[in-house]
Amino acid sequence: MSFDWMKIPYAFLTLFIVVNFGFLMNAFIAKIAARVGRRHGIPIWQYYADMVKNYGLRSSITHGVMFYLGPVFRLSGGVGLLLFMPAIYGSTMFSNLSFAGDLILALYFIFFGTLGMALGAGESGHPHAAIGITRGLSQVTTAELPFALAVFSVSLQYQTLNVTEIVAAQQGGMLNWTLFTNPLAVAAAMLSFLGSMMRPPFDIVIAPQEIPIGPPTEYHSSYLALMQTNRAIFPVAKIVIYMNLFFGGASDWPTFFFKVFLIYLWSAFVGVVFPRFRVEQSIRWFLVWAVPLGILSIVWVN
Structure with missing residues (x-):
C-alpha cells in the first residue's frame, strides 16, 4: 500500500488552523470566566503576545536533560494526537494521517504528554515537584479510566477501532450520533473530559488558589x-x-x-460554577x- x-x-x-483556533478559543473562554467574576479579563490577543515574547527569550539556567x-514530550503528545485524527469527515485533504486502528494510537498520545511532563517536573529540583506529580498522575489515571471504558464501549458498538468508520456510522441524522445510541458512554466520557481539561474543580495540579507551583512557575522562556x-x-x-466518537464528527x-x-x-461552564476539589x-x-x-455503557452494548 x-x-x-x-x-x-x-x-x-x-x-x-487548530493552533490559531486554540489560542482564540482559550482567550474567549478566559473572557467568559472573567465576566462571570465581574472582571474585564485579558485581551483576545494576549496569548499571541505571550507566545512571541517567550519564544524570543533564552535561559542560562541548567537542569537535567529530562x-x-x-x-517537548508534552507538545509531541498534542501534535501527534491531532495529526493522526481525521479533522473533517469525508475530506481527503483534512483526513490527516489517520489509518485503521488509529483510535488505539490516540489513547497512547493522550497519556504520552502527561508522562513526559511528569518526568520533566521530577528533574526540576523543586521540593514540591513530587507533590505535583502525585496529584497529576493520580487524577489523570482516574479521569482517563471512564474515558477508556467509554471508548471500549463505542468500539464494541460499531465493531471497529477506526475513527473514520465510527464517524461514518453516525451519519444520516443527529439521532444516529453516539450521544443518542449510547448515552451512557457519552455521559462517562463527558465526565472524564472535565478532569482531562484540568479546569476547576479539577485543577488540583497547578492549584492556582495556593502558593504558585507547577510547570508555569518552573519553566520559562521558550520552554x-x-x-x-x-x-x-x-x-x-x-x-x-x-466530536468524532460521540457527536457525529464534522463535515466542514x-x-x-x-x-x-x-x-x-x-x-x-462547570469551571466557573464549582470551586476546586x-x-x-x-x-x-x-x-x-x-x-x-463507563461499565454500564459496556453492558448497554452487550
Missing part, C-alpha cells in the same frame, strides 16, 4: 512557550476525538469550530460517578 505524501502538507495546514524534554503552544493544541485535539470547518467550541464550553475528592468523584457509567 503506497503512502499519499500529499497528506503531510495538509496535516500541517490542519495544525496551523527537565527540558518535558515540554514555557512550548507549553503554551500545547495548551492551544491539546484541548482541541482531544475534543476532536470526542464551520461545523468543526462550532462543535469544538460547544464541547469546550461544557468544561468552562481536594485531591481525594477529585479521585473519589471519578470512581463513584464516572467509572460506573
Whole structure:
C-alpha cells in the first residue's frame, strides 16, 4: 500500500488552523470566566503576545536533560494526537494521517504528554515537584479510566477501532450520533473530559488558589512557550476525538469550530460554577460517578 505524501502538507495546514483556533478559543473562554467574576479579563490577543515574547527569550539556567524534554514530550503528545485524527469527515485533504486502528494510537498520545511532563517536573529540583506529580498522575489515571471504558464501549458498538468508520456510522441524522445510541458512554466520557481539561474543580495540579507551583512557575522562556503552544493544541485535539466518537464528527470547518467550541464550553461552564476539589475528592468523584457509567455503557452494548 503506497503512502499519499500529499497528506503531510495538509496535516500541517490542519495544525496551523487548530493552533490559531486554540489560542482564540482559550482567550474567549478566559473572557467568559472573567465576566462571570465581574472582571474585564485579558485581551483576545494576549496569548499571541505571550507566545512571541517567550519564544524570543533564552535561559542560562541548567537542569537535567529530562527537565527540558518535558515540554517537548508534552507538545509531541498534542501534535501527534491531532495529526493522526481525521479533522473533517469525508475530506481527503483534512483526513490527516489517520489509518485503521488509529483510535488505539490516540489513547497512547493522550497519556504520552502527561508522562513526559511528569518526568520533566521530577528533574526540576523543586521540593514540591513530587507533590505535583502525585496529584497529576493520580487524577489523570482516574479521569482517563471512564474515558477508556467509554471508548471500549463505542468500539464494541460499531465493531471497529477506526475513527473514520465510527464517524461514518453516525451519519444520516443527529439521532444516529453516539450521544443518542449510547448515552451512557457519552455521559462517562463527558465526565472524564472535565478532569482531562484540568479546569476547576479539577485543577488540583497547578492549584492556582495556593502558593504558585507547577510547570508555569518552573519553566520559562521558550520552554514555557512550548507549553503554551500545547495548551492551544491539546484541548482541541482531544475534543476532536470526542466530536468524532460521540457527536457525529464534522463535515466542514464551520461545523468543526462550532462543535469544538460547544464541547469546550461544557468544561468552562462547570469551571466557573464549582470551586476546586481536594485531591481525594477529585479521585473519589471519578470512581463513584464516572467509572460506573463507563461499565454500564459496556453492558448497554452487550
